[in-house]
Amino acid sequence: MQVIDWDLAVTTGTRLVRPGPQVSREEARQAVTELRTLSREAEGHVREFTKIHTETAPQPATIVDRPGWIRANVEGFRVVLEPLTDRVSNSANPPPAIVTAVGSRITGVEVGAVLAFLASRVLGQYELFLPPDPTGQEPAGRLTLVAPNIVHAEREMGVDPHDFRLWVCLHEETHRVQFTGVPWLREYVRSQMTEFLLASDLDLPTLLERLRGAADTVADVVRGGEGNLIDVIQSPAQKAILDRLTAVMTLVEGHGDYVMDAVGPSVVPSVAEIRGKFAHRREGGSRLDRTVRRLLGIEVKMKQYAEGSAFVHTVVGRVGMDGFNKIWTSSDTLPTTQEIADPGSWIDRVIGTPALPA
Structure with missing residues (x-):
């Protein structure tokens, strides 16, 4: 049973996404x-500064255009949502085939539209979830850089292209170092996402109630409210x-920003x-752009x-740095949201009070 029509999501996304900046073949x-x-x-640079080392051999980044980013993310979504898809398929009371068929197409269009919006904005990402490699030879994750968006951003801000590209790479490579140098981290994130999906309420009355709440949220955000759809559907x-x-x-995002600037x-x-220019750019955009970002939770990010x-x-x-790196010991040493707001409480819990010198 297909909960989302993935082929339609790709088709919709690649049709709706805006073209990238005009560049010659040589410039590309x-x-x-x-x-x-x-x-x-x-x-x-990242490994030397962070002191996070790994046995994994360095891999060049995968460079994609906007449609390529959409296709890659659809593949990642399929992997992430597989537990939920299996649950729906094996349910004792599965929805009627016509409902599933229509619903999967509607959701496919919605997913494609969201990816089209994001595909013109994302500079790069470390893809945690890839389809399994039958040979077992390929790495579990992949660093992807969206070349048209990087070129567009550097032109828009009027910054040095070489410097900006290296600066972006510093942030994204930090994520690769995190997830390849801390072996348990990827599985922890995957298990939490699976648990999140399987904790969803799938009965029709609850779903309808959530959809009504989502509609109210959309109306509120358009009027200037602060809600987002992610909060409503939980x-x-x-x-x-x-x-x-x-x-x-x-x-991991804050660590990436810290390393990039350090x-x-x-x-x-x-x-x-x-x-300075990038921070200003993050805050900008049209009213519609800011509204959509708020709805999708991008402002939270x-x-x-x-x-x-x-x-x-x-x-x-x-x-x-050595004390900070104790954060990667296990899931128990990760900070809570409260500790992120109060770093001293994390230090007290994980590091403890240093002994006074003799």
Whole structure:
């Protein structure tokens, strides 16, 4: 049974996504080549600075265009949502075939529309969830950079292309280092996401109630409210799980921002200019753009960068990088959302009070 028509999601997304910036064939080739090179360079800087090491051999980044990013994310969604799809298929009271067929197509169009919106904005990402490799030879994750969006951003801001590309690579490579250097982290995120999905309420009355709440949220956000659809569609059990997911994603995003800015001054000469212009760009956009970002929870993600970076900055400043890296010991040493807001409480719990010198 297919809960989402994935082929329709890809078709819809690639049809709706806006074309990238106009570049010549040579400019495109040069951008792809440079991004691959800089991703390898950035990985060395990140490993040296973070002191996170791994047995995994460095891999060049995968460079994609906007439709390529959509296709890659649909494949990732299929992997993530497989437990929920299996649950619906094996339910004692599955929905009628006509309901599933129509519903899967509607959802496919919706997923495609959301991906089309995001595909023109995402600069890069570390893809945690890929279809399993039958040979077992391919890595479990993949770093993807969206070349047209990087070129568009550097042109829009008027910054040095080489510096901006390396700066972006520093952030995204930090995620690759996190998930390849901390072996349990990927499985922890996957298990939490599976638990989140399986905690959903699938009965029709509850679903209808959630949809009404979602409609109210859309109306409120259009009027300038602060809600988002992610909050509305959760069950009570999911809220606790999402709290844990939010904490770990705030940590990894904030760590990426911290490393990007800490390493930046030594290898990216114009990092101060880039950071200032990029921060302004994050806050900008049309009213419609800001409304959609708020609905999809993207504004929450922007807040995560700042909160996570402040947490990492405070902890490293007080206990050093070696002390901070105790955060990667196990899921028990990850910070809670409350500890991210109060780094001292995480230090007290995990690091403890340092002994006074003799």
